[in-house]
Amino acid sequence: xxxxINEHLNETIKEWWKGKRTPLEKAATRQGFGKGxxxxxxxxKELFAITADLTGSTNLTAFKEAYPERFLNVGVAEQTLAxxxxxxxxxxxxxxxxxxxxxxxxxxxxxxxxxIGINNQPVIIVGSHAGLATGPDGATHQALEDIALxxxxxxxxxxxxxxxxxxxxxxQEAVQQKKPTYLRLAREKLPTITNxxxxxxxxxxxxxxxxxxxxxxxxxxxxxxxxxxxxxLWEKEKTSVxxxxxxxxxxxxxxxxxxATKTNCVITVEDHNINGGLGSAVAEILAENAYRGTFKRLxxxxxxxSGNYDELYKAYGLDANNQAKTIQKLLTKKTKLPTKTxxxxx
Amino acid sequence: xxxxxxxxxxxxxxELRKEILKSIHEAGSGHPGGSLxxxxxxxxxxxxxxxxxxxxxxxxxxxxxxxxxxHLCPALYTTLADQGYYxxxxxxxxxxxxxxxxxxxxxxxxxxxxxxxxxxGQGYVYGVGKAIAAKRAGKDYRTFVITTDGEHDExxxxxxxxxxxxxxxxxxxxxxxxxxxxxxxxxxxELSLGNLKNKYKTFGFKTIDIDGHNIHMINDALTYYDHHKxxxxxxxxxxxxxxxxxxxMQNNPIWHGKAPNEKELAAAIEELxxxxxxxxxxxxxxxxxxxx
Numbered sequence: 001x002x003x004x005i006n007e008h009l010n011e012t013i014k015e016w017w018k019g020k021r022t023p024l025e026k027a028a029t030r031q032g033f034g035k036g037x038x039x040x041x042x043x044x045k046e047l048f049a050i051t052a053d054l055t056g057s058t059n060l061t062a063f064k065e066a067y068p069e070r071f072l073n074v075g076v077a078e079q080t081l082a083x084x085x086x087x088x089x090x091x092x093x094x095x096x097x098x099x100x101x102x103x104x105x106x107x108x109x110x111x112x113x114x115x116i117g118i119n120n121q122p123v124i125i126v127g128s129h130a131g132l133a134t135g136p137d138g139a140t141h142q143a144l145e146d147i148a149l150x151x152x153x154x155x156x157x158x159x160x161x162x163x164x165x166x167x168x169x170x171x172q173e174a175v176q177q178k179k180p181t182y183l184r185l186a187r188e189k190l191p192t193i194t195n196x197x198x199x200x201x202x203x204x205x206x207x208x209x210x211x212x213x214x215x216x217x218x219x220x221x222x223x224x225x226x227x228x229x230x231x232x233l234w235e236k237e238k239t240s241v242x243x244x245x246x247x248x249x250x251x252x253x254x255x256x257x258x259x260a261t262k263t264n265c266v267i268t269v270e271d272h273n274i275n276g277g278l279g280s281a282v283a284e285i286l287a288e289n290a291y292r293g294t295f296k297r298l299x300x301x302x303x304x305x306s307g308n309y310d311e312l313y314k315a316y317g318l319d320a321n322n323q324a325k326t327i328q329k330l331l332t333k334k335t336k337l338p339t340k341t342x343x344x345x346x
Numbered sequence: 347x348x349x350x351x352x353x354x355x356x357x358x359x360x361e362l363r364k365e366i367l368k369s370i371h372e373a374g375s376g377h378p379g380g381s382l383x384x385x386x387x388x389x390x391x392x393x394x395x396x397x398x399x400x401x402x403x404x405x406x407x408x409x410x411x412x413x414x415x416x417h418l419c420p421a422l423y424t425t426l427a428d429q430g431y432y433x434x435x436x437x438x439x440x441x442x443x444x445x446x447x448x449x450x451x452x453x454x455x456x457x458x459x460x461x462x463x464x465x466x467g468q469g470y471v472y473g474v475g476k477a478i479a480a481k482r483a484g485k486d487y488r489t490f491v492i493t494t495d496g497e498h499d500e501x502x503x504x505x506x507x508x509x510x511x512x513x514x515x516x517x518x519x520x521x522x523x524x525x526x527x528x529x530x531x532x533x534x535x536e537l538s539l540g541n542l543k544n545k546y547k548t549f550g551f552k553t554i555d556i557d558g559h560n561i562h563m564i565n566d567a568l569t570y571y572d573h574h575k576x577x578x579x580x581x582x583x584x585x586x587x588x589x590x591x592x593x594x595m596q597n598n599p600i601w602h603g604k605a606p607n608e609k610e611l612a613a614a615i616e617e618l619x620x621x622x623x624x625x626x627x628x629x630x631x632x633x634x635x636x637x638x
Binding site: 069074075079080083084085088090093110111114115118 | 480
């Protein structure tokens with residue numbers, strides 16, 4: 001059966017899906033964050049934004065200009081970033097604290113765990129430039145472990161938006177809910193998939209495409225490659241593949257994951273290592289629910305390196321071609337579990 | 347605010363030392379050495395200088411007391427009980443399963459505890475955050491950060507100190523328990539802090555050193571802070587002795603984190619009792635003008 005694109009996505013991506021050669025608008029999730037936080041600041045007078053010397057890169061320039069009394073730059077000091085965020089939050093504020101994901105929550109994880117987690121403070125840790133998509137800066141700056149770090153902190157909400165529009169919504173909802181939160185952002189400009197009207201709710205997965213033979217479960221910016229893979233599989237192989245975007249990794253939308261398993265062929269894809277991120281979270285659900293279909297996690301299995309987005313995604317198997325190939329392999333693979341027809345007659 | 351006298355405070359600090367040691371003994375673990383070195387500072391602060399209200403622990407205008415060296419919590423817990431934040435009997439529940447008196451303090455678990463601490467450096471940074479929040483909101487409360495020399499091995503402390511000085515946080519007072527001891531031995535043998543006073547001055551703090559067991563000096567330093575309009579954060583380096591008041595503990599690194607057994611507790615109590623009686627007698631004789 002033909003895969004069905006979600007009618008609530010933006011017009012350009014729907015036209016692209018249907019085969020039109022419309023140029024896709026591109027933007028980075030960090031840009032969406034920069035816009036969304038301004039909206040949040042208007043509504044929430046108690047909102048503070050602080051950064052560790054990365055005002056421009058984490059798109060806080062406009063916030064700083066509009067609300068200087070609610071902005072702070074602590075310098076290149078990420079432990080201070082998290083600790084001061086918690087201290088300010090404890091005095092009746094909601095605080096957004098930004099840096100690159102390798103340093104925030106990488107470098108300051110103990111502060112994040114203790115001062116924000118154990119204290120249950122309304123602090124939103126923003127880890128920008130996450131994933132291989134960071135590009136030329138190379139391995140030291142490509143956070144491939146940040147989701148895993150925060151998944152181990154049970155009271156953190158983990159948000160990984162797929163495009164600029166969703167990132168703007170994500171930060172506004174995060175500020176509204178006033179809980180310890182990790183928001184993951186990327187450097188790279190990629191096609192916008194959703195629009196203002198696309199429903200968004202923390203904790204709810206979003207079916208970008210409904211398909212019948214396999215499901216790609218994706219999180220964050222790998223959504224575009226997932227859509228390409230699903231489109232390719234239908235156009236070339238007449239294989240109907242759905243794409244489920246998990247914008248909130250914690251708490252996980254278990255209902256949506258279980259729905260995805262109905263195809264009996266599931267892959268996960270993330271710009272993160274295969275251990276501890278989305279793939280592991282989905283594997284846990286599948287194992288606890290006696291899933292009997294085929295399953296594969298796509299993600300990194302080594303540190304990153306310098307390169308551009310396309311070369312890196314291809315080299316590390318996150319691109320549409322590898323996603324499509326993986327699904328084809330799984331579909332031809334026989335499961336080892338006996339079915340009625342393979343069981344020997346007694 | 348009740349102004350406690352020198353005599354009262356001298357007696358009180360001996361009494362609180364006994365409570366600290368009983369509490370740690372009952373728990374079977376804890377940090378007596380540093381608790382005994384900081385207790386004089388905490389007692390003077392809570393009786394004579396800190397703006398606070400045990401009947402209203404969340405009073406919005408209270409001064410924020412941040413214990414950054416969380417392992418010194420037996421001293422803080424005992425001080426708070428003495429001030430009336432909760433019953434003294436609770437001190438016997440230190441470190442027990444389900445107790446509000448956790449091994450390292452947690453924000454919100456106990457009235458009077460402002461922050462979660464244990465991992466060194468974190469409280470200091472958190473305190474600077476609170477001081478910044480006060481400035482931005484135009485609030486008058488002061489933030490006192492109780493830290494130790496050993497804690498200054500952590501880079502985060504220096505990050506926070508730089509930030510405090512940069513933002514001229516004159517509403518921040520850092521008090522350092524300088525007892526020269528850390529877990530593995532003496533600070534100057536392990537990782538020398540050099541001239542700590544000069545470091546703080548260079549970092550941009552108004553800095554003084556005092557004898558951390560001299561009630562007069564502690565009072566004077568805090569009175570200075572109460573009444574002077576500074577343009578920079580304030581640092582008091584309180585020179586202390588680990589395990590002060592118990593001769594077998596004094597300056598002995600093994601007492602950083604070890605609970606006294608029955609015999610050891612008894613010996614400590616006897617020594618502290620004796621000292622209290624001596625102080626009492628001296629005071630009495632001074633009053634009678636027999637002694638000057």
